[in-house]
Amino acid sequence: MPEIEIANLSSPSLIRVGPDRERVWDWLGGRKCLLVSDETVYGLYTVFFKGQDTFLMPPGEASKNPDTLIRLLGAMAKNGLDRDSCLVAVGGGVVSDLAVLAAGLYMRGIRAAVISSTLLGQVDASVGGKCAVNLLGVKNLVGLFKQPELVICDTGMLATLPEREWRSGLGELVKHALLQGPGVCEEMMNHLSGINERDVGVMTDFIADSVRFKAAVVGSDEKEKGLRRILNLGHSFGHVYEAHCELPHGEAVALGLVMALRYSRDLGLLDKVEYGQAMGLIMALGLAHDPADIAAEQILFYLGLDKKKQQRDINLVLLAGLGHPQLKSVPIEEVARVWPALCLRC
Secondary structure, eight states, X not given: OOEEXXXXXXXXEEEEESSXXXXXXXXXXXXXXXXXXXXXXXXXXXXXXXXXXXXXXXXXXXXXXXXXXXXXXXXXXXXXXXXXXXXXXXXXXXXXXXHHHHHHHGGGOOEEEEEEOSHHIIIIITSSOEEEEEETTEEEEEEEEOOOXXXXXXXXXXXXXXXXXXXXXXXXXXXXXXXXXHHHHHHHHHTHHXXXXXXXXXXXHHHHHHHHHHHHHHHHXXXXXXXXXXXXXXXXXXXXXXXXXXOOHXXXXXXXXXXXXXXXXXXXXXXXXXXXXXXXXXXXXXXXXXXXXXXXXXXXXXXHTOTTEETTEEEEEEESSTTOEEEEEEEHHHHHHHHHHXXXXX
């Protein structure tokens, strides 16, 4: 099973990729713990939770809010967790975001481990220590950086993902491919059947490669002061769709990638050949690729709350070629102005 260790962080993080969630019990070594999951994952893997203290929440982004966070912190106290205890998240990105944030706040910080059950969680939330809840309809407005000590990206659990959640995870996988370069994009095109069939071996390799890439970026810039910003490719556009259209994160990111690719092309940064290669991969994987126009006032509102905003500008991640991300500061009003043109099929 591939193992990736991120050692040069505020605290080390070990990430294992493969169908091996049971290994968490050996890692815990009898330490007191509380499992955190959602009702769907619990229903699918009830045997795994048997005999363990467990906090459950409804599935979905709606649970990622301050009220659920307070309820979880209360459950941690009622279950007698102390500074030597561990919170174990079992589920996708919503569960891990909430649980790791709670672990970072409780008693000023206790151990956290994550068993990631979704493709989106494995290639995105599993790496980097970003954890947060939404507030006032704004994505990840309240949060902190907290590294889980152990992450198990259990590829065996991907078989139970609904199709829409599967496609959502592919959006983040494609984002990493575009950032890595044309070689990775070609490799994904060459393994389309294995990806679409959720072949454990194929997916273990692609997920491990994606995790290694993100781990290298995060390891050099834990608090997102420089290089780590490239991981926001497609996200400023995507977060507007996610909030306004209430789309799953990865689906919104896929639309954001289309917008970023078109803007990069229109600015003369990305040539037509590589633009076509990137769009071909997005479409071949069945990802959302037809962005909708949104009223300018809504664009201005959501971009105005984006964490990448600086005064009246927003730092967009664009591509000066596949594998060559470029940060560009653009006035928010300019983004709203060009938005309709970027939504046109071309």
